């Protein structure tokens with residue numbers, strides 16, 4: 550079977566790596582791919598935001614399965630177009646991807662279907678923002694409606710700051726593009742967790758839960774990034790919480806989308822805040838949905854996936870997820886991002902990366918996030934460069950699986966170097982503090 554994977558970051562490297570382990574696959578093409586993916590797949594240059602380019606590549610390659618990694622092709626309707634032309638595609642339609650591409654749609658959808666989320670207001674002008682702010686305590690969260698590559702959410706400490714932020718989003722000064730709609734949201738306090746479900750239009754199946762680290766600085770400080778690390782662990786969520794999230798969030802999304810005539814197929818990523826209640830209980834509340842695998846959570850999840858990933862994709866496409874058995878290697882995993890110096894601000898590219906071969910072992914994969922080949926050498930080609938990912942089972946020596954996984958990832962990272970390389974040394978700190 551021949552597969553085409555769309556995308557070229559660490560998430561797509563992990564997807565291609567998992568596909569290569571499948572017994573059902575004999576050819577993988579990836580567009581555009583990167584230097585790491587090129588070791589496992591034939592890479593073809595492509596603009597992932599152009600439906601026309603995606604379709605002409607599919608027509609030229611005639612793959613039996615197409616897997617879409619990033620949000621942009623979903624947002625512009627690549628799945629709809631490819632499906633109309635007879636291709637088998639893993640990912641949601643443009644209408645179903647609105648759960649991610651429009652925060653306003655997602656909030657109203659949650660309200661319609663009784664999915665717990667923070668109080669909010671939709672605003673299309675600064676006047677509406679000023680009027681609505683009177684109903685919110687501070688801090689208050691200002692969110693751009695559309696995709697903003699992780700930069701569209703600002704937590705404001707005063708109403709004046711919120712109004713200024715809204716003004717800068719409307720004018721384009723903040724995000725580079727003018728926003729026509731914003732969402733104001735009640736600030737929620739608690740621990741965040743990401744819950745992933747595989748959906749086939751009718752059924753949601755729990756895949757894994759993970760925690761990621763979005764801030765550049767240790768202790769979760771400093772500006773937001775695409776993600777500096779992630780981890781999974783069997784103890785991250787109790788079985789009851791996992792079941793609750795599946796039943797009252799993921800399955801409700803699938804039922805609601807089906808009832809509205811826009812069935813959801815693909816990966817549903819639920820960003821959850823576990824909000825402590827006055828009686829000591831915890832109420833999970835949805836912060837956001839993504840309609841695809843997250844990066845770098847995917848790397849941490851797929852190193853533990855034992856089920857053939859092709860079975861996952863087929864179940865979602867064919868509507869047979871109710872018969873799917875998802876098996877994960879027991880224990881934990883950790884993914885640490887090696888980023889370019891200066892990231893998330895300005896950074897240099899084209900720097901030679903050393904030590905990657907020595908860093909690999911049976912439990913560790915060095916996924917490439919932003920790399921390229923220059924004169925036969927692997928060089929940096931992005932803010933996030935590598936995603937060093939290790940898995941571990943519960944050892945007998947009293948350490949936790951997560952401690953071992955983190956030790957392996959940091960041990961591997963210690964062998965890798967490029968000029969200006971930076972990484973967080975505290976990935977997983979909350980879980981370690983909580984005894985995981």
Ligand code: AMP
Nearest residue numbers: 667690702734735736737738820836837
């Ligand atoms: P989002 O893209 O909506 O998930 O927002 C990005 C990040 O902003 C989340 O991962 C949270 O850390 C934070 N955030 C978003 N909404 C809220 C909220 N209502 N209360 C507190 N933090 C939030």
